[in-house]
Amino acid sequence: MKAPIHFVGIGGAGMSGIARILLARGVEVSGSDAKDSRTVLALRAQGARIELGHAASHLGNAQTLVVSSAIKPDNPELVEAKARGITVLHRSQALASLMVGRRAACIAGTHGKTSTTSMLTVALQHCGLDPSFAIGGDLNESGANAHHGSGDVFVAEADESDGSFLVFEPAVAVVTNVEADHLDHHGTVEAYVGVFDSFVQRIEPDGVLIACVDDPGSAALADRAEKLGVRVRRYGADGPDARILSYTPVETGGLAVVEIDGQRVEVRTAVPGSHMAANAIGALLAGLELGAPLDGLLAGLAAFGGVRRRFEFKGVSGGVRLYDDYAHHPTEVAAALTAARPVAGDGRLLVIFQPHLYSRTREFSVQFGEALGLADEVVVLDVYGAREDPMPGVTGAVVADAVTLPEGAVHYEPSFDRVPGLVAGLVKPGDLVLTMGAGDVTMLGPEIIAAL
Structure with a gap:
């Protein structure tokens, strides 16, 4: 072009x-x-x-x-x-045209795509390679979401939301998980799962599928792919190719002990959560498949500084730390809050959650409530509609009503302007505040810090 x-x-x-x-x-x-x-x-x-x-x-x-x-x-x-x-x-056709002549590594999955793509990119760069990459978020290291590299590898986040990743032909495909989402486009869970089967069939004849078998949907996909003759490598707590033996939170990161191809190694991450450690191991296997050295990949993963809006530290004021996260599906919310808990230490965990899409809010309000119950205090905003028109009766209140916390610990606040003052009145020194959602909730961070 x-x-x-x-x-x-x-x-x-x-x-x-x-x-x-x-x-x-x-x-x-x-x-x-x-x-x-x-x-x-x-x-x-x-x-x-x-x-x-x-x-x-x-x-x-x-x-x-x-x-x-x-x-x-x-x-x-x-x-x-x-x-x-x-x-x-x-957009996906344009991206696919950029991959021509390069070995494509495409990272797909309901959750963790951006983080895993970013980890693989930084790890390959640390090995002295210069991959081209296109990611759905900005790397903290460079501040960029894409780069035209001199190497023969192209690392790309593969978006399943509208099925558009079916134009890619990866040499290496990573699937982090397969869990119902984007039903506004796909219609049924079966159709959503089916698009991943079609994606796997796009892998090059000598390519490989790398799948996280901790997730039932991804594990089942790996089994089906193997029956079709696709070479599969599996990772996770029960992964035969990369088995996670233990995970320990370390300050704002973590340490996973992994047995990979019979060798025991330590995978260090500067971002918190066992889900992030799993993402790193998926990236590690992908890097090995692309010919990068193990030691270099491990060093690169340890140096990975994160992605904007993925448990991103925004500041501290009055002894209260503020982070921002893109989580917008119940599983992502639960994972982010579980990761945040050890970072909070002895302080309380307060989350400001903005539901994303009316259809997702309607489908998963109960699950959102259960996930948000992992916090100590919750402020729920109104729905960020994005591409959707409002639906009768679907507001942030349906999520707030479903949160499994004691009375008085859940606040539904549809007015953006009132949130900073509300939060300032709820927190005390030592607490951790987390703004969360795929909409414009991220804009509240500086205002909350100012209010504190």
Whole structure:
């Protein structure tokens, strides 16, 4: 793709990464987005022409238009592109074209994709390799979500939410877990599981599936793949290829003892939680399959500083520490709070949770309530609708009502403006506050620190 390319919604996590790589390859890039952001400013600095708002004239001289599933058919730039007969690519198709000629390592799963992709990327870099990568979050090390590397490896987060990862042909595929989600698109649990079966069938003939067998869905997928003749490597507490013998929280990170291919090694992580240790071991197996040395990979994983919005430390004020996390599914919420508990130490754990999507809130309100019950105090905001229209009776209150904590420990607060003051009145020195959700709840962090 050398002709000019235009992105609708260029500031999005997936779109901006592709644009960043194309710019590094010398392609003329333009785009549009609803508002300015740090990402938009960074792309402009790299040479992209970006307009705010959406209009047919923004298309300019583009020969290809890239869209995501979030772009509606009546978008004026999409309508104009079709009228001109310009090639229209889905984001995943554009990403797949960047992988041509490179060994692709694609990380999929309901949870942990971004963290595992990031861990593998940093570990390979630590080994002296220079992989290209496209991740759904910004690495703390570089502040970037994508990079055009000089090496022959391309590491990519593979998004199952709309089935678009079925355009990839990985040499190495990692599946962290398979658990019901995105039913607004897939319709049924069976259809959601089925898309992972189709993904596995896209693995190159001499490729490998790396699966976490601690998760029933991923373990079953591995068994089905093996019957189809796919080579499979399994990791987890019962993983025959990489068996996790123990996990110990260490300050704000952890230490896992792992037996891998008959050799006992220590896997250190600077990010907390046994789920993060499992992600690191999936990345370790992928790195070995790509030919990287074990010692270098272990050193790289130990040095991995995390991803923005994945238990990201935001600051401390009045003896209260504030972290921010992207968790937006009950399993992710439970994992994040379990990881946060030893970090909180003797202090209390207070979570500010923003439900994401009306459909997900409706489907999983009870499970969200159970997961949030792992905190000491909970503030629930209203639903961040994202691409969905409101649904009657579906608000943050249905989650707050389901939280399994004593009366007085759960607060439903639909007003953003009131949250910082509310939190300031609830906490005391030594407590840990965690803002959580996939929406704009992250914006509350600085305001809470100021209120404290």
